Amino acid sequence: MQAQTCVRRHPLRDGTLVEFDAAASFDELLAALARLLDEEAHAFAGPNLIIDVGSRVLGTDQLLDLEALIRRELGPRVLQIVNGEADDILREDGAGDGGAPASLRDGGFPPAAPAEPAAGRRDRPAVGRSEAVILRRTVRSGQRVTCDGSIVIIGDVNPGAEVIATGDVVVLGSLRGMAHAGARGRIDAQVIALRLEPVQIRIGPCIGRRPDQPPGRSLRPEVARVLDGTIVVEPLAGRRRRPAREPGSDRGEPIG
Amino acid sequence: MGKSIVITSGKGGVGKTTTTANLGMALAQRGARVALVDADIGLRNLDVLLGLENRIVYDLVDVVEGFCRLRQALIRDKRCENLFLLPAAQTRDKTAVSPDQMRALVAELKESFDVVLIDSPAGIEQGFQNAVAGADEAVVVTTPEVSAVRDADRIIGLLEAQEFHAPRLVINRIRPAMVSRGDMMDINDILEILAIDLVGVVPEDEHIVVSTNRGEPAVLQNSSLAGRAYRNIAARLMGEDVPFLDLQSANGGLLGRLRRIFGG
Numbered sequence: 001m002q003a004q005t006c007v008r009r010h011p012l013r014d015g016t017l018v019e020f021d022a023a024a025s026f027d028e029l030l031a032a033l034a035r036l037l038d039e040e041a042h043a044f045a046g047p048n049l050i051i052d053v054g055s056r057v058l059g060t061d062q063l064l065d066l067e068a069l070i071r072r073e074l075g076p077r078v079l080q081i082v083n084g085e086a087d088d089i090l091r092e093d094g095a096g097d098g099g100a101p102a103s104l105r106d107g108g109f110p111p112a113a114p115a116e117p118a119a120g121r122r123d124r125p126a127v128g129r130s131e132a133v134i135l136r137r138t139v140r141s142g143q144r145v146t147c148d149g150s151i152v153i154i155g156d157v158n159p160g161a162e163v164i165a166t167g168d169v170v171v172l173g174s175l176r177g178m179a180h181a182g183a184r185g186r187i188d189a190q191v192i193a194l195r196l197e198p199v200q201i202r203i204g205p206c207i208g209r210r211p212d213q214p215p216g217r218s219l220r221p222e223v224a225r226v227l228d229g230t231i232v233v234e235p236l237a238g239r240r241r242r243p244a245r246e247p248g249s250d251r252g253e254p255i256g
Numbered sequence: 257m258g259k260s261i262v263i264t265s266g267k268g269g270v271g272k273t274t275t276t277a278n279l280g281m282a283l284a285q286r287g288a289r290v291a292l293v294d295a296d297i298g299l300r301n302l303d304v305l306l307g308l309e310n311r312i313v314y315d316l317v318d319v320v321e322g323f324c325r326l327r328q329a330l331i332r333d334k335r336c337e338n339l340f341l342l343p344a345a346q347t348r349d350k351t352a353v354s355p356d357q358m359r360a361l362v363a364e365l366k367e368s369f370d371v372v373l374i375d376s377p378a379g380i381e382q383g384f385q386n387a388v389a390g391a392d393e394a395v396v397v398t399t400p401e402v403s404a405v406r407d408a409d410r411i412i413g414l415l416e417a418q419e420f421h422a423p424r425l426v427i428n429r430i431r432p433a434m435v436s437r438g439d440m441m442d443i444n445d446i447l448e449i450l451a452i453d454l455v456g457v458v459p460e461d462e463h464i465v466v467s468t469n470r471g472e473p474a475v476l477q478n479s480s481l482a483g484r485a486y487r488n489i490a491a492r493l494m495g496e497d498v499p500f501l502d503l504q505s506a507n508g509g510l511l512g513r514l515r516r517i518f519g520g
Binding site: 142143 | 380402406407409410412413414416448449451
């Protein structure tokens with residue numbers, strides 16, 4: 001029964017918590033979870049399902065695979081995928097600054113879901129648009145930051161870097177890399193940056209890419225959101241909508 | 257107790273080895289005792305740039321494996337008596353040495369030298385990990401090209417993750433005429449992305465090709481503009497405050513100055 005040792009199930013008041021073992025590969029975990037859901041489906045009562053992936057950084061494809069499996073086996077659930085060891089993620093990804101976990105959140109804001117102590121999280125799943133992880137650093141080429149919820153980056157996102165959040169992505173600096181907001185399918189997520197010059201933006205299942213002939217630089221903060229299935233970019237404050245800065249942007253294939 | 261500085265870039269061909277050879281020579285000419293370590297095992301080049309290829313008997317791998325003592329492998333430069341080279345092995349590869357062994361080696365060198373410059377191989381794999389293992393500081397070399405800047409950014413991220421808190425930047429092979437025409441990234445474009453301290457800008461210079469082929473670092477020639485730039489960088493590395501070269505007027509002449517006056 002080695003497969004069952006790498007996923008552990010804990011009943012909650014209104015649902016179930018599943019913990020993933022840190023050592024196992026994602027494919028092993030997915031297989032073990034599938035078996036658990038198949039054999040003990042009755043044990044997953046309650047509307048909430050929380051999956052604690054520890055310090056593991058899941059890619060978009062993996063997040064979507066996981067969600068598809070759960071939807072197939074259990075039907076609709078309030079699904080949360082959280083990082084119990086959120087501080088470790090940035091360090092492992094090369095984005096951490098070595099022993100300064102404070103960079104992950106800002107004292108002035110309510111604690112973000114991934115950074116909350118495990119005990120509190122189990123009883124009261126935090127879902128809300130007001131909560132965000134604050135990351136105070138420049139995300140450089142080759143680094144990837146993932147976040148369950150919204151993320152605010154105080155710094156730049158450079159070309160070759162990726163920011164993936166299940167909520168909104170806000171960059172208080174220049175966004176020149178790739179940003180994916182609403183990574184689990186939320187189409188109302190937004191990408192906001194003081195200087196929005198990304199190579200590519202993804203919102204939910206939509207993909208917008210930078211035009212091959214980049215337009216002149218806008219010096220105003222801008223927001224990217226989905227309107228009628230297309231990603232459009234407009235000034236953050238003004239009402240007047242600029243035509244989509246990405247004429248080539250099209251409704252991307254849903255990833256997964 | 258000296259300090260060790262790794263010269264690195266991520267991308268190949270941007271001038272790490274040229275920078276190491278020239279900075280080493282310039283620092284030695286200022287009177288510092290300098291050791292150059294070629295960490296590019298399997299692709300040995302630093303000895304050629306210094307014209308010392310014919311003097312190699314033992315190399316870095318021999319030292320690490322205990323075939324010889326460190327001082328037997330060190331080659332004294334033929335022009336400057338306080339400059340030494342620890343050559344790389346050409347017949348081995350990066351896996352012949354571990355980061356721990358490099359750390360011990362560089363620590364031993366720091367006991368008898370003021371400055372230890374480590375020439376890193378391109379890439380982010382074990383060769384890079386070995387090169388940075390023993391270093392106290394890092395100098396990142398880039399050229400004004402989008403790909404080189406992106407790789408430099410990647411390297412800076414990796415250095416920061418390894419607790420190098422203030423890597424410094426050398427922008428190499430800049431062509432002032434192309435920059436003023438808007439055909440090449442300028443210094444500000446690069447600094448805006450990389451956001452680290454600039455320690456020097458080296459212009460493209462034909463002297464470098466000649467000096468590489470002859471094994472005579474460009475800093476030995478007074479007529480070389482790149483050589484002057486490297487001498488200035490060496491001074492800044494030793495904590496001096498030296499103004500940056502005015503590359504526009506040095507190359508653009510009267511026309512370049514007029515263009516700047518009229519805001520072109």
